[in-house]
Amino acid sequence: MPKFSANLSFLYQDLPFLDRFVAAAKDGFGALEYLGPYAEPKEKIAEALTSSGLKQALFNTPSGDWAGGERGIACLPDRVEEFRAGVAQAIDYATALSCRQLNVISGLVPAGADFDILEEVLVGNLKYASVRCADAGIRLLIEPINLRDIPGFFLSRTDHAERILDRVGSDNLYIQYDFYHMQIMQGDLIPTFARLKDRIAHVQIADNPGRNEPGTGEINYPFIFAELDRLGYDGWVGCEYKPKSGTSEGLGWMNPYRKRA
Ligand SMILES: O=C(O)[C@H](O)C(=O)CO
Numbered sequence: 078m079p080k081f082s083a084n085l086s087f088l089y090q091d092l093p094f095l096d097r098f099v100a101a102a103k104d105g106f107g108a109l110e111y112l113g114p115y116a117e118p119k120e121k122i123a124e125a126l127t128s129s130g131l132k133q134a135l136f137n138t139p140s141g142d143w144a145g146g147e148r149g150i151a152c153l154p155d156r157v158e159e160f161r162a163g164v165a166q167a168i169d170y171a172t173a174l175s176c177r178q179l180n181v182i183s184g185l186v187p188a189g190a191d192f193d194i195l196e197e198v199l200v201g202n203l204k205y206a207s208v209r210c211a212d213a214g215i216r217l218l219i220e221p222i223n224l225r226d227i228p229g230f231f232l233s234r235t236d237h238a239e240r241i242l243d244r245v246g247s248d249n250l251y252i253q254y255d256f257y258h259m260q261i262m263q264g265d266l267i268p269t270f271a272r273l274k275d276r277i278a279h280v281q282i283a284d285n286p287g288r289n290e291p292g293t294g295e296i297n298y299p300f301i302f303a304e305l306d307r308l309g310y311d312g313w314v315g316c317e318y319k320p321k322s323g324t325s326e327g328l329g330w331m332n333p334y335r336k337r338a
């Protein structure tokens with residue numbers, strides 16, 4: 078049976094951030110995730126997590142000026158120091174929240190930049206971060222993201238993610254496989270997942286087009302959930318979608334997967 082994690086950067090947007098924790102628990106999620114916890118002190122987040130009774134599945138390492146349009150800094154040559162300081166901050170928060178996974182957002186390709194140099198920087202940063210995370214008992218992940226939603230994003234395909242993993246050469250670096258992004262970029266969702274399953278530590282879902290709830294578009298999620306079970310995936314399934322009309326109201330798709338008392 079799939080285990081669902083509520084992505085609080087997408088769900089419960091009508092509630093203040095820390096109130097989303099209990100709302101997710103009430104709706105039957107087992108864990109939560111979000112872009113980053115850094116706007117709040119870690120003690121406050123730990124308290125909200127404890128009150129909710131949920132697990133912290135994952136969050137991203139600091140990803141630059143998100144509101145200003147940045148989408149990660151890990152491939153940017155002039156941001157290496159900032160990236161590495163961010164890894165320390167992320168590990169500090171993750172340790173306080175008993176969170177065992179951190180995701181790295183690669184960054185946008187700057188105009189005129191040399192792609193090989195950016196890849197070199199990303200590989201160096203991931204070598205550094207995968208060791209720091211391993212020391213703290215945390216898995217490090219990278220996520221390919223579709224180029225329609227984020228034009229110019231550095232990492233958009235699984236074959237590129239595989240090459241990065243090979244080049245980093247760490248047994249503590251994994252792929253975050255977001256079915257929505259991969260439907261847009263590649264299709265062939267389950268064969269690709271099956272081939273890469275030992276390298277995938279976290280999956281995320283949303284339907285396409287629209288990035289709304291499962292069942293609102295072209296992706297056959299009942300089939301995907303059954304395949305995740307059949308293939309022995311036992312990680313969290315991150316619900317990273319834009320609810321069409323209210324988070325709780327739109328959770329009907331989850332009913333077949335709720336544990337029966
Ligand atoms: O947007 C996504 O798919 C991500 O998972 C993310 O964390 C930021 O872009």
Ligand SMILES: [Mg+2]
Binds near residue numbers: 281317
């Ligand atoms: Mg995602």
